[in-house]
Amino acid sequence: MKKWVVIVIIISVVVIGTSVWYWRFGKSLTPVSSTSSADPDLATLKGPHILYTVSATSIGNYIPLVGVVSANVYNIDSLVSGQVTNVYVQQGQLVRKGQLLINIGHLQYKLNYQQALNNYYKALLNRDASSVVLQYKLALQVAEQNLKYTTITSPATGFIENLNVATGDFVNVRQNTVTIIQSTGMWINAYVNEVDLADVHVGQKAIITFTQLNDLKLEGKVSFVQPFATTQSGLTVIPIRIAFDKNPLKYGVVYGLDCNIDLELGSSNGIMIPLQAIFTDKNGHKYVLLKTPNGYKRVQVTIGKQIGMMIEIVKGIKRGDVLIMRVPSQFRETGNPFRKVFKERRRR
Numbered sequence: 001m002k003k004w005v006v007i008v009i010i011i012s013v014v015v016i017g018t019s020v021w022y023w024r025f026g027k028s029l030t031p032v033s034s035t036s037s038a039d040p041d042l043a044t045l046k047g048p049h050i051l052y053t054v055s056a057t058s059i060g061n062y063i064p065l066v067g068v069v070s071a072n073v074y075n076i077d078s079l080v081s082g083q084v085t086n087v088y089v090q091q092g093q094l095v096r097k098g099q100l101l102i103n104i105g106h107l108q109y110k111l112n113y114q115q116a117l118n119n120y121y122k123a124l125l126n127r128d129a130s131s132v133v134l135q136y137k138l139a140l141q142v143a144e145q146n147l148k149y150t151t152i153t154s155p156a157t158g159f160i161e162n163l164n165v166a167t168g169d170f171v172n173v174r175q176n177t178v179t180i181i182q183s184t185g186m187w188i189n190a191y192v193n194e195v196d197l198a199d200v201h202v203g204q205k206a207i208i209t210f211t212q213l214n215d216l217k218l219e220g221k222v223s224f225v226q227p228f229a230t231t232q233s234g235l236t237v238i239p240i241r242i243a244f245d246k247n248p249l250k251y252g253v254v255y256g257l258d259c260n261i262d263l264e265l266g267s268s269n270g271i272m273i274p275l276q277a278i279f280t281d282k283n284g285h286k287y288v289l290l291k292t293p294n295g296y297k298r299v300q301v302t303i304g305k306q307i308g309m310m311i312e313i314v315k316g317i318k319r320g321d322v323l324i325m326r327v328p329s330q331f332r333e334t335g336n337p338f339r340k341v342f343k344e345r346r347r348r
């Protein structure tokens with residue numbers, strides 16, 4: 001008795017599964033009668049046949065790259081030695097161009113300047129030789145410059161990345177005191193493989209994605225292509241620079257973030273059809289089965305690029321044509337995968 005119960009359950013599951021599949025796909029995927037089993041084309045179709053109506057689709061072509069957000073970085077060294085008397089900023093602070101950052105003890109440098117000034121004027125009053133006057137003049141210029149160097153100001157608007165001194169420290173000449181990352185004019189550094197170089201040019205559109213910022217997408221353009229190649233990880237690549245169309249700071253983008261880039265090669269409204277609608281004859285030519293009032297006919301096509309489960313048709317069919325094709329196995333499990341492909345392309 002239990003054996004019959006199991007058989008009934010299995011039959012019920014099959015019937016219910018078939019009904020659900022037809023209810024989900026029957027309206028958009030119209031079955032075609034396969035009475036002409038002697039036809040060689042229809043004989044090659046395994047499983048049920050469906051009708052696919054050709055429509056125009058936005059086709060994009062991209063070079064995928066990985067990049068890093070970059071900016072001008074200023075490593076500010078002390079140009080004179082002495083004790084730090086004041087530090088006016090802290091690490092991470094936003095500073096403006098020309099803002100006072102650090103003071104270095106200036107009394108000795110002020111004294112040196114005053115002595116150089118006196119020597120210069122004495123040489124002029126004494127009508128010393130021109131070479132002597134010139135020597136004192138140059139000494140005055142050096143003293144004046146060193147006095148100015150005791151005051152360190154910001155060369156650009158940006159953020160303090162590193163603050164390496166504190167009040168009371170003694171600094172030497174060429175010792176780094178502070179590092180500033182410019183907050184304006186950020187760009188992206190990326191590398192293009194040598195095989196793609198011919199397809200890259202200044203002004204080319206780029207779609208920039210930051211996965212760490214909830215898949216934030218920004219647009220930009222190629223602003224620089226290095227005129228010579230370099231080697232990275234054993235590959236020959238060409239460094240490029242991509243400028244943002246809008247200020248990335250407004251969207252939370254900061255210096256040093258990684259990003260994914262789609263470098264656009266061009267887009268157009270074209271025709272894409274499922275791979276299951278393409279057949280190959282004994283000569284290697286690609287064709288489709290075009291539905292006609294009397295049944296179907298072969299139409300030779302020229303194919304283009306493939307995107308997922310879809311393939312571009314360059315020549316042979318037009319919008320509105322109805323094709324006979326296999327039922328992809330994915331239909332039985334996940335629904336119509338072609339809609340997903342189109343939605344993903346439109347989102348890009």
